[in-house]
Amino acid sequence: MSLGRLYSPRPAGAGLGLTIPSAINTGTFGVQPSDAGVASATINTGQQIGGSIGTALLNTIAAGAITSYIAGLATSRPAAARPSPAAVAAIEAAAAVHGYTTAFWWTAAIFAAGGIICGTILRWGPLTRQAEPGQPDGQAGQRQMPAAAQAPGKPGQGG
Numbered sequence: 001m002s003l004g005r006l007y008s009p010r011p012a013g014a015g016l017g018l019t020i021p022s023a024i025n026t027g028t029f030g031v032q033p034s035d036a037g038v039a040s041a042t043i044n045t046g047q048q049i050g051g052s053i054g055t056a057l058l059n060t061i062a063a064g065a066i067t068s069y070i071a072g073l074a075t076s077r078p079a080a081a082r083p084s085p086a087a088v089a090a091i092e093a094a095a096a097v098h099g100y101t102t103a104f105w106w107t108a109a110i111f112a113a114g115g116i117i118c119g120t121i122l123r124w125g126p127l128t129r130q131a132e133p134g135q136p137d138g139q140a141g142q143r144q145m146p147a148a149a150q151a152p153g154k155p156g157q158g159g
Contacts, residue, residue: 029127054110058103066099 024043031039073091077083083091 026122026127030129058107061106062099062103064099065102066095069095069098 024040027043028036028039070091073095
């Protein structure tokens with residue numbers, strides 16, 4: 001079995017494909033149509049900034065783990081013993097794996113914390129519009145037609 005078939009990006013793509021539209025719908029829900037562009041742009045900007053900061057943070061974590069791994073090996077060996085080039089390459093590869101593993105575990109912890117936070121602050125169930133002031137609860141989310149667009153004798157409904 002090839003490595004590409006074993007570690008396919010399809011599950012991640014399917015997960016993101018199901019998650020991101022829901023997140024954007026939740027973020028823009030209840031926004032006035034005149035503000036929908038601004039709300040969508042704010043969500044997009046937040047995603048871009050979050051991705052940039054997240055990448056920089058995880059890169060810093062991985063680099064720190066690699067450095068501490070190599071430094072730990074260097075202090076445990078006598079100063080006079082110089083490793084062979086093959087040993088140096090093996091140490092660098094092991095340090096890289098250690099750095100990636102550390103960054104992946106931090107990523108898992110960040111995702112778990114985000115899931116817990118979202119699970120506690122977001123409302124359960126379908127999104128519903130709140131009643132606007134002066135509007136009966138049964139008409140929440142319904143728009144009132146302008147007086148000029150109403151048919152005579154039928155208030156609140158178009159002709």
